[in-house]
Structure formats: C-alpha cells, structure tokens
Amino acid sequence: MRFKDITLFTHKLTEMKDFYKKVLELHINSEDKSHFSVQIGSTNLVFKQSEPGSEPVYHFAVNIPENKRKEAKSWIASKVELNTENDSDEVFFESWNAHAIYFEDPSGNILEFIARHNLNNAVEHRFSSGDFTCISELGIVVDDVIPFVRKLNDLGLPNWKEDNEGLTPVGDEHGLFITVKEGRRWFFTKKAAEFYPCEGTIEGMGQFSVERKDSKTFITSVQHDGKTIH
Secondary structure, eight states: OOEEEEEEEESOHHHHHHIIIIISOOOEEEEETTEEEEEETTEEEEEEEOOTTOOOOOEEEEEEOTTOHHHHHHHHHTTSOOOOBTTBSOEEETTTTEEEEEEEOTTOOEEEEEEETTSOOOOOSOOOGGGOOEEEEEEEEESSHHHHHHHHHHTTOOBSSOOOSSEEEEEETTEEEEEEETTOBOTTSSOBOOOOOEEEEETTTEEEEEEEETTEEEEEEEETTSOEEO
16 A cells, blocks of 8 residues: 555644755645645655644654664754654564654654665665655544444455554555544654544555544545545
8 A cells, every 4th residue: 555645734834844845855846825745755745724723733654764764863863853752762663673763843743754674675875855765654543443444444455453442553564544543642742642634545546535524533535446435
C-alpha cells in the first residue's frame, strides 16, 4: 500500500509552508491563499486551511533509508527539538525491526522519521530531504478500533500486526493506517489522540476520505473502478 497523496488541515498555513519549505527543505508543488502542497518522496502532502476555531493535530511518519537513522537524526535535530519518551529521543521497535525519531511542526503535528530495516532501501550518499521515501503512516483516530479495522480489511487492506483495541496498524511497511482509539496518548508526546478529517489517494486503489458523523469515524473509498464503499 502506498499513499500517492494525503490532504490534512492546519490553522497555521503560512507558518507551516515556511517550515516545510525552509526547515524540511521540501519542494512546494502548489500554493494559494487556502492551501499548499509539498513532495515527500513519492507522496504529495497537501495542507488546507482549517475551519475557524479548529486546530487539527495529526500523526504521520516518513520512511527514510534504513541505514541513515543517525544521519537523519543529526540533520533534523540541528533544526528542531526532538520529542522524548522516558528520557530517550529515539526508539527501536523490535517487532517492527525499525528505528524512529519524533518531532513536531508549527501546527503541533507529530512527525516521525522511521528507518525500516526490513526494506532494501539503503543509500551511500550523505542524507538529505531528497532521501525521504514516502509518507508511510497516517494516524486515524476512531471511537472503536477493531470495527474500523474490519472496514479497512473489507477494502482489501490487511492488518500489519495483530488486532489491538488501543492501536492497530493496517497496510504494509510502505503505507499504514495507524488506527488509534480516541483519547489514547500519542507516543513520544503528552497529547491525547483526537479525530480530524483527512483524505488522499492510495496507489492502485483510488481515493479515500475519513470523516466523522454522530461521534463515529467512517471511511469512504472510491475504487479505481468507480465503486464507493462505506
């Protein structure tokens, strides 16, 4: 599973554009008064102006070359303060065979650089933002994790790990919906997970939209054949 594009919302559009262009050194694909987009590897990330009074916070992860964890950490730590957990500014997920570091953008989104050692994506040159592979994780906050995961399974997306009522990843190491129970603490922060809408396109599957109605999170997927599934 690969995210071709992802659209999120922000209440700090100007500050965010400066951050992604100047701090993360990403190319601006398009911009106007209500949005901007940047290229993160193979994923086009779009930020749109949020509704007045709304201050969305998302979690997403960026794949980096599996052998560039230390360089990537040094690169981003020279620009922003890294988040910590138990006095550590990085983590090794043994069951995922991956190292990760976390930091935040001006909107408070929780960004993650993750080096997945199962992937054959090592490089030999000096690390830069040009080595971002893709956005490989997108957090989806739901009222009830397992029923929502079943909806994703019905769309043809398999679990990456076993079912868990707190957090269940769905997809594969190139693209995962990190399905999280509302109120659960985001790792490496003190923030409780809250729902905010998002949308995008999955390669080979088509568009998706995640929304909330009557306190329930639901996903609509428009398949490549035009079929819509709720």
